[in-house]
Amino acid sequence: MSSNHSAAGEEARRHKVEGPRKHIVAFVLSLALTLIAFAAVASGEINSQFTYIILIGMALVQVFVQLAFWMHMKDRGHLFPIMGIIFGVIVVFTMVIMASYWVWW
Amino acid sequence: MSAHDHADGHLPHEPEKATLEGRNKVLGFWLFLGAETVLFGTLFSAFLALRHNTGDGPTSQELFELPMVFAATMILLFSSLMSVFAVQAMHKNKVKPMLGWLLVTILLGLGFLGLEVYEFLNYIDEGHKMPTSAFSSSFYTLVGFHGAHVAFGILWIGLLILQVLKKGLTVVTAPKIYVSAIYWHFIDVVWVFIFTVVYLMGKVG
């Protein structure tokens, strides 16, 4: 039912212009996550199993931050973009399972 | 529609969504990005399946140099931030700053691309070519597809800068700027996975 506001009327009426602050926060966050990932590998101290987990975790958080803030997916009127990306991610997820388990055995 | 809005020089608050054409463009582009997600996902899964099969060629540990990858990552991340600022300037209807941010965006993009070409040439010197192994084929295809996207983005945003210089910021050009910014962020998002899965995980082994 909530999906039938096809016109973008309501979102066009958000008059306040957003400031750059949260985008800079997102940037700093991305920067930190990238640094942690590189540091985890460069140090060579951590065992490889755990490094993998750190790497994947950092990447997922960073992508989430960028999608939400820089690509405006947290804003209103993004139902279909969110659904589109989520469905794409589900397909990709099945393919990653495929590539990891069902190509070599 | 908002024909009178821009006739007297005032753009609506979010000019990219002011017309049905603009809203269609933004939505259609998001759907295209859904398709792009699957496209890169397939390339990633092919790479994941083949990345250990290096044959007689160099392995990922021997090949990759983290400082260069880190530099490329930083350049692209900054470039993405610049295009955020460009869209913000557009929403405030400040055309000159917007063009400035866009220009910095594509200059950084060019830097990234230059670094990537330099990197590929290095690898070829080290005997890591397309026909070397399954690892090399899937590496060049995945990273090369990303590079091609960057190159296309540079040409596209460059063309948009020229268009805005000529036509000004209107309800026709605004959706294009907005959509190109989304595209540019998407390229950065893909790169996050590339530096994680290809380079860092490759370095770990």
Add this chain to the structure above:
Amino acid sequence: MAAHAHKVKRYRGLMDWLTTVDHKKIGILYLMAGGLFFLVGGLEAVMIRIQLIKPMNDFVGADTFNELITMHGTTMIFLAAMPLLFALMNAVIPLQIGARDVAFPFLNSLGFWTFFFGGVLLNISWFAGNVPDAGWTSYVPLAGPTYNSGHGVDYYVLGLQIAGIGTLLGGINFMATIINMRAPGMSFMRMPMFTWTIFITSALIVFAFPVLTVGLVALMFDRLFQANFFETANGGSSVLWEHVFWVFGHPEVYILILPAFGIISEVVSTFARKRLFGYSSMVFATVLIAFLGFMVWAHHMFTTGLGPVANGLFSIATMLIAVPTGVKIFNWLFTLWGGSICFTAASLFAIGFIPTFVMGGVTGVMLAVAPADYQYHDSYFVVAHFHYVIVGGLVFGIFSGLHYWWPKMFGRMLNEGLGKLTFWTFFIGFHLTFFVQHFLGLLGMPRRVWTYLPNQDFDTMNLVSTIGAFLMGVGTICFLINVVVTSAKARNAKADAWEDGRSLEWTIPSPPPEYNFKQLPLVRGYDAWWKEKMEGKSAMTPAEPPGPIHMPSPSILPFIMSVGLFIAGFGFMYDKLYLAIGGIAVTLICMFFRSVFDDHGFHIEEDEQEKGVHA
């Protein structure tokens, strides 16, 4: 944007068709091109059946037989079935949702022309003497450079790649159209069933076709640039190709069948003169089938040796699909139940669809049983199964839809007598051809083999099958005669051509004017037009005052862009770098022009709106 009143050049004759961005004309283009490829693929099928009419036949050689089966499958799936669906989508969807056009008219035209030139590229292989011969699935290593050193598979790879661009654009376009362009009041749960299925099919296209794109790129790199994706000697994996192909290929099956479900829903409900039974369960079933469709691809690979866990998972997931499909079957039966059914040709095809598709579905569940699949695999049982779902499902659906919407597309009613003759010959021919193939498969006749030895109990059934194939050919010819006969008649179809129309396309003249709706209609419920009729109204309530209507201008660029890709395809294939770069450059330059020169379109003023409109 009333501020821009530009004069736009209107073309006539051939140039009109090359430059059109009108969804109704593009629909007709898809119909003609898809119909042409359907005849080509049909001819190939008849040649296959002639070769198999008796044991040890030598009508064609083994090599030619391989080429025939490859091209038959590829042509029918990508160049006949999908375009014919796109024809109906284009002709009907904007009308059903009460829109004046699709979201991206220019891309719509581009999608058609890339499909068309991709298809032409693929079929030029017959004249170049290098025909794809590795099966429609192009399994490696057979399709790899080692075992297929000619250019045959290159035609397959590049032709499908170019045609695939068109399909992807179409998918994005129709998703955006259905999300953004619905008439006031038409919520998602008031959309006609055909619109729903096209929405879901478009989503499947958007998420499945990129997988094929990557698979074809990888195969192309293997063949042209010595890459090693599938070269086992250098660390590649041939199983990877099977995975990638079927991750695309299985959703593709649902891309084909879901629109047929939609057509059947419309036709059954119209000719039973009843509301579609269980509309919301129908919607839910469609979404569920689409979702599960992505999770079952490995049932094509049970015999690859993925192991019991994977086989078990995919086996169960596949059987699950039978549940929502069963929901649909029962909904159609309950719609028919107690209705005052009108047996037109369209309705006959829809009613014939139901038992035929059930048979295909049952063999599908049989094949989903992984241990049993080892027995059925690569036998004629599989051939029978997928022809039951694709011909008995999809092609019946397309015929039904064509008979149903023909008056809306062309303004002329197809001849009912010839239509019924088409149905009976095609229906009987179909079952003669493919029913016996179940048993041929169970007896052990392998598919894709060019001949067989006598005295294995294969002879009679193969003869029957070939006779059936000819009968299907007769059915197709009946349809063509019907089209020719009808085109000579007066254009006198009424707006509500079947008098029992339920959705918005039946509220506007047949064929509709360029702008479809003079005033956008206000939708007050599911079966919008039926609802108004039941309340004694003779027209929809308009949702806007009359006024000038904005239209997009025609453009030749999509045609030139596709020619560019076509040329680039040859360049890649024959290692002519200048051709490849030149072709891509042509396409990029067209994109440049499209971006730089804004399309302001033009307006049809109120006093011009009646011109040429058939009342």
